[in-house]
Amino acid sequence: MEKIKKKKRKTYTRRNFLKGFGSGALSTAVVPKLLVQDAYFLQTKGGKVPLYSKKQITLTINEKKYVLVVEPRETLLHVLRERLKLTGTKESCNAGECGACTVIMDGRTVYSCMILAVEAEGSKITTIEGLLDGEELHPIQKAFVDNDAMQCGYCTPGQIMSAKAFLDKNANPTAEEIKRAMSGNLCRCVSYPHILNAVMGASKRLKKGGA
Amino acid sequence: MKKIEPFEMGIEEGGAVKEIILKKEKLPDWKETKVIGKKIPRVDGYELVSGTAKYSSDINLPGMLYAKVLRSPHPHTEIIDIDSSKAEALPGVKGVLCYKNAPKIKWWSDKSFLFDRTVRYVGDEVAAILAKDEHIAEDALKLIEVTYKPLPYLLDPEEAMKPEAPKIWPEGNLMLFRGEPIRSYSRGDVEKGFAEADIVLERKYTTQVALHLAMETHSDVANWDGDYLTLWESSQGVFWTQEQVAQKLNIPVNKIRIICPYMGGAFGSKWELNKQSIIAALFAKESGHPVKIIATRQENMVAYEHRPSSIQYVKSGVKKDGTLTALKFKYISPIGGYPWHYAGSGSQVRYLYRCNNVQTDEYIVYTNVGRAGAMRAPGCPEESFALEQMMDELAEKLNMDPLKLRLKNNTELYQQSGKPYIGKGLTECMQEGAKLFGWDKRKKPGTPRGRKKKGIGMACGQWGDGSRPPATTIVKINYDGTVNLITGASDLGTGTRTVMSMIVAEELSVPLDSIEVTNADTETTCHTIYSGGSVTVASVGPSVRLAAYDAKKKLLALAAYEMKVDSNDVDIKNGIIFQKSNPDKKLTIKEAASKSIDRVIVGMGKRKPNDYDPQHNIFCCHFAEVEVDSVTSEIKLLRYVAAHDSARVLNRFTYDNQIHGGIGMGIGYALSEERIMDKATGKMLNVNLLDYKIASQIDMPEKITNYAAEIPYPRNNISVKGLGEPPAIPPAATIANALYNALGVRFNDIPITPDKIVQALKNKGV
Numbered sequence: 001m002e003k004i005k006k007k008k009r010k011t012y013t014r015r016n017f018l019k020g021f022g023s024g025a026l027s028t029a030v031v032p033k034l035l036v037q038d039a040y041f042l043q044t045k046g047g048k049v050p051l052y053s054k055k056q057i058t059l060t061i062n063e064k065k066y067v068l069v070v071e072p073r074e075t076l077l078h079v080l081r082e083r084l085k086l087t088g089t090k091e092s093c094n095a096g097e098c099g100a101c102t103v104i105m106d107g108r109t110v111y112s113c114m115i116l117a118v119e120a121e122g123s124k125i126t127t128i129e130g131l132l133d134g135e136e137l138h139p140i141q142k143a144f145v146d147n148d149a150m151q152c153g154y155c156t157p158g159q160i161m162s163a164k165a166f167l168d169k170n171a172n173p174t175a176e177e178i179k180r181a182m183s184g185n186l187c188r189c190v191s192y193p194h195i196l197n198a199v200m201g202a203s204k205r206l207k208k209g210g211a
Numbered sequence: 212m213k214k215i216e217p218f219e220m221g222i223e224e225g226g227a228v229k230e231i232i233l234k235k236e237k238l239p240d241w242k243e244t245k246v247i248g249k250k251i252p253r254v255d256g257y258e259l260v261s262g263t264a265k266y267s268s269d270i271n272l273p274g275m276l277y278a279k280v281l282r283s284p285h286p287h288t289e290i291i292d293i294d295s296s297k298a299e300a301l302p303g304v305k306g307v308l309c310y311k312n313a314p315k316i317k318w319w320s321d322k323s324f325l326f327d328r329t330v331r332y333v334g335d336e337v338a339a340i341l342a343k344d345e346h347i348a349e350d351a352l353k354l355i356e357v358t359y360k361p362l363p364y365l366l367d368p369e370e371a372m373k374p375e376a377p378k379i380w381p382e383g384n385l386m387l388f389r390g391e392p393i394r395s396y397s398r399g400d401v402e403k404g405f406a407e408a409d410i411v412l413e414r415k416y417t418t419q420v421a422l423h424l425a426m427e428t429h430s431d432v433a434n435w436d437g438d439y440l441t442l443w444e445s446s447q448g449v450f451w452t453q454e455q456v457a458q459k460l461n462i463p464v465n466k467i468r469i470i471c472p473y474m475g476g477a478f479g480s481k482w483e484l485n486k487q488s489i490i491a492a493l494f495a496k497e498s499g500h501p502v503k504i505i506a507t508r509q510e511n512m513v514a515y516e517h518r519p520s521s522i523q524y525v526k527s528g529v530k531k532d533g534t535l536t537a538l539k540f541k542y543i544s545p546i547g548g549y550p551w552h553y554a555g556s557g558s559q560v561r562y563l564y565r566c567n568n569v570q571t572d573e574y575i576v577y578t579n580v581g582r583a584g585a586m587r588a589p590g591c592p593e594e595s596f597a598l599e600q601m602m603d604e605l606a607e608k609l610n611m612d613p614l615k616l617r618l619k620n621n622t623e624l625y626q627q628s629g630k631p632y633i634g635k636g637l638t639e640c641m642q643e644g645a646k647l648f649g650w651d652k653r654k655k656p657g658t659p660r661g662r663k664k665k666g667i668g669m670a671c672g673q674w675g676d677g678s679r680p681p682a683t684t685i686v687k688i689n690y691d692g693t694v695n696l697i698t699g700a701s702d703l704g705t706g707t708r709t710v711m712s713m714i715v716a717e718e719l720s721v722p723l724d725s726i727e728v729t730n731a732d733t734e735t736t737c738h739t740i741y742s743g744g745s746v747t748v749a750s751v752g753p754s755v756r757l758a759a760y761d762a763k764k765k766l767l768a769l770a771a772y773e774m775k776v777d778s779n780d781v782d783i784k785n786g787i788i789f790q791k792s793n794p795d796k797k798l799t800i801k802e803a804a805s806k807s808i809d810r811v812i813v814g815m816g817k818r819k820p821n822d823y824d825p826q827h828n829i830f831c832c833h834f835a836e837v838e839v840d841s842v843t844s845e846i847k848l849l850r851y852v853a854a855h856d857s858a859r860v861l862n863r864f865t866y867d868n869q870i871h872g873g874i875g876m877g878i879g880y881a882l883s884e885e886r887i888m889d890k891a892t893g894k895m896l897n898v899n900l901l902d903y904k905i906a907s908q909i910d911m912p913e914k915i916t917n918y919a920a921e922i923p924y925p926r927n928n929i930s931v932k933g934l935g936e937p938p939a940i941p942p943a944a945t946i947a948n949a950l951y952n953a954l955g956v957r958f959n960d961i962p963i964t965p966d967k968i969v970q971a972l973k974n975k976g977v
């Protein structure tokens with residue numbers, strides 16, 4: 001009698017899943033093979049991205065293009081600071097709760113620690129470094145200096161990016177509107193009153209035509 | 212009976228080391244100032260707003276590796292074994308440290324080690340991983356297998372004080388102070404005082420654990436060049452860090468360079484050396500690569516320093532005319548698993564108001580809940596919350612204005628020595644603050660006023676002026692007339708770089724933008740005291756002024772020689788040196804300095820020791836108006852007046868910012884901040900910034916007015932007192948007193964969260 005060779009179908013079973021995490025040395029090569037054909041994908045603008053293998057992406061930051069190979073779990077914040085050495089954007093909580101990592105993505109503020117680098121592909125990103133005109137300060141940055149709107153300065157880039165995106169949409173804000181818009185940027189040194197003055201001052205400067 | 216000795220926060224009367232008093236050149240106080248006292252934008256403003264300021268966490272070096280720490284999941288446990296083989300096999304992992312291979316470096320007052328076999332709170336360090344990047348390091352931590360043997364643990368301080376409680380340390384659960392388990396102070400006879408009183412009140416107050424939450428967590432980058440270590444650290448004092456690192460690693464001080472570039476806040480949390488610094492240094496030496504270690508926010512909330520909670524029992528006696536006759540105070544503070552030598556209350560009860568009969572007993576208790584450390588005015592906001600509400604209650608019982616009761620019990624004499632305070636401005640703060648605020652419009656507490664109830668309250672506070680040496684500063688005038696200021700002080704965000712530059716600009720009479728400041732680097736700057744305890748400006752500032760003065764004298768002598776005039780007949784103004792008797796004869800600073808054959812004029816200034824006398828304190832008085840929605844319990848802060856007697860205001864911008872800092876922290880402390888621990892497991896439950904809520908932009912008072920009582924303070928040559936901590940002391944009590952005025956309900960427990968307001972109003976029948 002002929003032996004009928006049964007083709008072993010690799011399905012996602014608990015046993016297969018656990019096998020990859022058994023005893024012995026783990027290598028990053030073993031784990032992805034087991035999981036990549038399964039349900040672990042992330043849907044992004046650039047298509048489906050498997051979660052454990054690396055992907056080449058192109059990021060547009062401050063009007064420059066950067067090509068890099070990232071793990072899907074790397075956040076935009078991590079890529080900015082550790083991969084691209086753009087350390088102006090700060091990490092303070094890494095959990096989307098404090099605003100220190102605020103950048104502008106397609107015109108709206110986002111917490112870059114809550115954006116995966118692979119998700120950011122295809123978007124226009126502006127960081128604090130992008131506000132400078134050569135070495136000249138943006139009017140909002142000048143307003144912060146002139147109103148002493150910072151102390152330790154760690155939350156300051158995030159505050160300024162929030163202010164920029166807000167003033168781009170609301171050129172005539174009231175104090176109450178500024179407070180609400182900036183309430184997602186924590187400052188433990190409590191520069192809040194001076195920050196309010198700075199954003200108010202910046203809105204007036206921008207109306208007059210900058211500087 | 213054992214003699215009960217007086218003591219202050221870390222300073223003992225008569226305990227100052229005999230200092231060699233140097234040649235006494237007393238600089239007269241500035242009369243009119245050109246830059247000092249004005250609103251001057253920060254000299255490093257450009258760096259801070261452009262993102263070009265480099266913090267320790269921003270440092271990137273070639274070949275840099277990353278370290279992460281494995282922390283105990285148990286509140287009290289023995290470590291039986293650690294198996295890191297799986298972690299070490301993960302590609303990208305470069306090393307592991309744990310009790311098996313780490314040097315036995317003593318830690319916690321020699322009671323423990325860098326990696327101990329017993330750990331004493333959730334978050335205590337167990338092991339560390341070194342890897343190519345942070346993600347691999349995180350993955351590797353999960354692969355370390357630790358066999359724990361959990362031990363009985365204590366979370367409640369009053370439970371820990373019971374004789375049958377399990378012992379966290381062999382000597383017991385009370386931290387010893389000079390060999391005694393209770394830290395006691397006594398003045399007069401409290402029982403006699405209570406007998407004399409017409410009204411006696413007894414209350415219990417409780418305050419919660421609060422966290423520093425500096426926006427930059429603890430960050431270190433360590434790099435060795437042979438046997439020379441460079442450590443970039445977010446540190447309150449590079450020389451203090453250097454001293455601690457030298458002691459831990461047992462290497463000479465000249466082989467250690469600590470650099471604190473810009474730092475993202477501290478509030479006391481970056482004063483004591485943390486284990487991560489040594490872990491980074493050890494990994495860097497072993498691997499031959501630079502190593503970066505940054506505490507995550509979650510680690511920072513669970514495992515690093517915190518302001519301890521407190522249980523306070525206050526008993527006070529007062530006569531009908533308002534004279535305080537007795538104050539009895541019991542203070543229980545759980546400091547966590549390890550000793551902390553600055554634990555204790557803050558001396559408000561002992562010295563703020565005049566009282567001849569005082570007894571204070573402090574119990575500093577070990578528990579398995581984190582580990583306490585210094586946070587902005589240690590012990591003071593806690594004690595002020597209790598004492599200032601007690602004063603308010605006494606005033607109400609006496610049918611007296613709370614302001615008048617405080618004024619009545621004001622004392623111009625330091626009650627330990629009987630000597631008068633120098634430059635005490637508390638009365639001025641109380642009276643002028645009250646005027647600015649409109650205190651006279653105060654209504655009776657709890658007068659019903661519709662759904663939204665308004666109320667006002669006040670509170671006072673005091674802090675010690677701990678300013679002292681060491682501080683050595685160099686001022687260099689270069690051959691092109693520009694100036695370098697070299698100071699060892701860290702700038703925590705307070706504006707140290709700016710005010711020190713302003714002192715040079717004022718003394719040397721040169722434009723502020725001709726001064727470049729270098730600071731906080733043990734190699735290029737000279738030994739200077741840490742920035743903490745509100746001592747920076749009064750410790751370092753005088754040495755900066757002396758250095759500028761020294762450079763100025765040398766410059767003027769050189770200029771006089773060039774101009775062929777008498778060296779006593781020259782002066783400098785706005786960078787122009789002129790002959791006093793014939794001002795048309797002049798030289799620019801550049802023309803004069805370029806004539807120096809040394810190509811540089813170096814001025815040096817050292818902070819002189821204090822004429823020791825402990826009657827220098829810093830006082831403040833805060834007023835607040837609150838509006839409470841009695842249906843939703845939402846609290847709005849309408850107006851706030853902060854009056855401080857910090858003597859001369861050096862820079863009005865940084866002064867205001869500092870005070871706002873204390874107020875904002877106080878608002879969080881009073882109304883929302885709280886570390887919530889699970890009583891069953893000893894784990895922190897709200898390890899995130901949403902559930903541990905600090906003040907945001909919308910929580911601030913609508914209007915804040917700062918009053919400065921600038922009373923001349925001859926203790927140093929720039930007439931300044933410290934400012935950093937006093938603003939954080941009274942806000943909680945101020946707000947609690949205002950809430951009482953609005954609602955007629957006392958809150959003796961903070962934070963005053965909405966559920967407590969709802970319950971209190973319910974109990975009152977509103």
